[in-house]
Amino acid sequence: MAEVELYHPIKRFLEGQGYVVKGEIGACDIVAVRGDERPVVVELKERLTLALILQAVDRLAISDAVYIAFRIGKGNSASWRSRTKQVKSLLRRLGLGLLTVSPHGRVVAVLDPAPYRPRTNAGRRERLLKEFAERVGDPEVGGSPSRQRLTAYRQDALRCARELAAESVLKVKDIRERTGVGRAGPILRDNHYGWFDRVKTGYYELTPKGGRDLVDWSDALKDLPPRSREAVR
Secondary structure: OOOOHHHHHHHHHOOOOOOOOEEEEEHHHHHHOOOOOEEEEEEEEEOOHHHHHHHHHHHOOOOEEEEEEEEOOOOHHHHHOOHHHHHHHHHHHOOOOEEEEEOOOOEEEEEEEOOOOOOOHHHHHHHHHHHHHHOOOOOOOOOOOOOOOOOHHHHHHHHHHHHHHHHHHEEEHHHHHOOOOOOOHHHHOOOOOOOEEEEOEEEEEEOHHHHHHHHOOHHHHHHHOOOOOHHOO
């Protein structure tokens, strides 16, 4: 189904809602008019592309009722299938609507254009600022593809591992006091990195993996002084 083959299913869809529909009006692929209402503009592409979105954004200068339309189905618009939620969120932010066309010509209005009213996610913002405040220094280069981030949590886990490497077996209370890491107990218990083994209740030792990873993170440890004792409180 080429781009032009999207035209007739969408034309029938809009006409079914009482619009008069014409193609290739000015720079617009489809323009639909119903009485004195704002014109509806639809931009067509075989699949979801950045070019399609940019075209639709340009058409917002003509009308605030602009849709993008593309074909869906096996072998088409993989980015739509894999990132549906993100695509819809982007289109909402841009004030664009979305029509999809199946291989059999079925048109679905997935999203109608509407003014975007941003809502701040307070929880995400707080987590962001907490990580920013707790991370020591600036160990990560922005834009780097690394999957093993030196987060504030990992920094605290490294502090705990360093103490265990020096003392073999330690009580949680002692690790917390020596490192200044207030969450030492949960870090040791949850053991997300496989670094810690519980010897008995309240006592931990470093695993072989923990010892190896300490060597891998040795450069990070050099710039990682113990936390202030105030952090424990």
